[in-house]
Amino acid sequence: MNDPDTLPLPVWRDELELEYAALAERLEPLVPCLEIPLHLPWIDAINKLKKQRGAVIMAHSYQSPEIFHGVADITGDSLALAQAAAACDADLIVLCGVHFMAESAKILAPGKTVLIPDVEAGCSLAASITAADVRALRARHPGVPVVSYVNTTAEVKAESDACCTSANAVEVVEAMGTAQVIFLPDRFLGNYVASKTAVELILWSGSCEVHEQFTGQQARHAREQFNARLLAHPECPPDVWAEADFVGSTTAMGKWLERERPARVALITECSMADNLRARFPDTEFIKPCNLCPHMQRITLPKIHACLRDLRPAVEVPEAVATRACMALQRMLAVGRREAV
Template sequence: MCSDISVDEFKPRPDVALNALYEPLRHTLERSSACLEWELQLPWIDAIQRLKQHRRALILAHTYQAPEIFHGVADITGDSLALAQAAASAEAELIVLCGVYFMAETAKILAPGKRVLIADALAGCSLADAISAEDVRQLRRQHPGVPVVSYVNTSAAVKAESDACCTSANAVQVVESMGTQRVIFVPDRYLGSHVAAHTEVELILWPGSCEVHERFTARQVREARRQPDTRVLAHPECRPEVLQEADFVGSTHAMAQWLARERPAEVALITECAMSDNLRAQFPEVRFASTCQLCPHMKRITLPGIHHCLLSLEHEVKLDEAVSAAARRALQAMLKVGRPTRP
């Protein structure tokens, strides 16, 4: 697996000269993380950067990745839609996805001629596990002629059974693009409820949920308002009572756009912890309240894991061609709708 390169050449090196080379990155990470382990992280970051260049690889990292990955080794960062668009337009022959498995599948579906690896093959998703392809087929039998929109947080097999995919950023627009009075929306019931409140299309929902966002409570949101000027931003995968307490509800990308536009004195992001960490570097003048939840699946991705993936070329995503082709049509329908111009 590693016979094409010298393993020793790409080992992490505890070289004091690295500190000067990566000084700008250290300052970025110091603004992002209160638990910076720079002396341990730097050799891995450097080894990954060198190995990535040798492999001519492109690293895609989701917003929920830890700062040392998000800022330290990723070439492209963003939410699910941004990563899907990046995969579709990628020129690199090798893509390494730092996120959960459905994201790596999405990259492979949209870049079928590329070699797509995931940094940890066990990085799953409670939403993707909440529904199967057979579940979708059963829904179609129960509701003949009603189109299916599946959240991008689903397996390739579920996407293949769908008419279109969506992200939290463009779910309303995708649902309305179906041109029907009713739409089957799977699998997140909370996102589905939020979408239903913003469209006249009747949604048939599935009882799935994100184990991270579902943990937030309305009481936590109220407690997050430590000061009168604290603004609360919530992800639409949260419970309705949580969303009702928020000043703004939107995708991770929309939250970042809102921060750039509004520049509040203090903000509480009701979503995965790493997002606040990563945005601190971009908005140093904003105070970030500590209310958040960790995603155990996203946190399976580590610097040593990325290094091993690049070195060994393990954890390659392989899909059935028929499933991939059907899923690609659903994803292309999502990409055709694109992202709303303003959240």
Template structure:
């Protein structure tokens, strides 16, 4: 299919989007704003015409996160929003497993993703067959799957979790099933961190996030020493990196920590756009960026959001039997909620 024509510039855009322009000029190079604005305006028109709701993950670039999204947040927030969404059309600006989760929680809705190739190294690290093999090796042990997994893997799991509620979910599932051991997959680093926070014994898988695994303890130490910055790290980082951190937490917990601690200077050891988007909320904080981009998140762009809405392309389909079984795992996660403390 041909690429969409670039929307034309209209001087009236500046007046129509003045508050947004002010926000974006604080977060991205100001010369980029006029390039994004026609797309943002065109998407706004299409969104209204289609009656669509656009959801964007915290790792989306500012022109998407602030420019076109109706609902923003971490994986748990987007899942909660999908379950409660009134619109019949959801455009999920994130990676494929997030769009699948939205479809599972809102099976009667049309769910689109701007790029079908927006994947995840964690989701691709494990299959439903792998989960069945783990169950055979550990009979009677329940499975908690990180939400960064395919619908098929969720369907083989007893519960899902996000980084925001992983510890709480492990404890809740162990109590519900009356066991002291849980299979936790697929992120070995998140699993290792959870294992330090719970008495439940964890059986771990060997998956890891290609963004967070790249950070090193040396980078964290250098950032603290060179810039006198507080270090805030996502639990998908290695134990060596987490040992250097002043705070370890999910994307939502990072924001709560900033609000509570109000550091002068902070380094966010996570995907780059997380810091970009938080800068708007915390203008008094100086953000140092020892930063890695998620190549999958960055496959989502304003042009392909526009194309997906215009042509109703890239619809997410999940088999009904998978939806039924995966929904049970996701419902357990939603029932527990965040369960995190800062």
């Protein structure tokens, strides 16, 4: 067996075509066919290396298909990955997503090594607010609890009473048991939550650089031009939700598709999610009025291989921050996934 620390770069071998025939068939409608022979040596090398390392690879739904289908052991939205990190038995986790997700995994599994293939894979929402901003909000609104979207740094989570995802934001807000809640940082998700609850929300002005670009006009065009059903993420602006047949988290969109089985659908969210769902629903035509997340795209097969080979970059969270952030994350996990689907 090769030493993982001295492995050569993967190269094409003819036997890969037969060994990964089923995966290649699955990827063929999802990525340009000429790319598949380029991906397979990396996929093969990563799958062998993760077995040698005893690692678990977790991939967010916005990861590209060759990662999502080719090397990931656990896939899902932010809540699913947080739950998996808390329950994971492996001592080594490779988080294929953005930095706040890897931080959350480390906070919930402090005794494990958590690697992220690219430390520069960030998030516009997480960058839009700091711990000092949260403390200032608390000073302006004494006694009002803070609910932070999971798309935040560990330091912001540590200043919060609870975290939430788009899958359980309404339920977490209502679980605070107060007339007012500070909700941050996504103003569009905050507005969506406010439309579903009697709790008054005090909002921050953050937004997702992917979802904020969509417009109601684009959504109408997808419906009228392609006769498509519309599914939108609540991080989109309100005029987009108004056009949508369903608004919900990434996992809830999948459940809606499973139930409704539309002939044609437009997912108004990150592009890779539509690619990955197309494999589950081959009879549905996916129209793609979507945007790629530049941060998610920083995660690649060569970077996953390198981080498994070198066991870095590792994510660390200071203990004092992690302890407080963990309490906020645990409140999120206690609520679980209760959105309507």
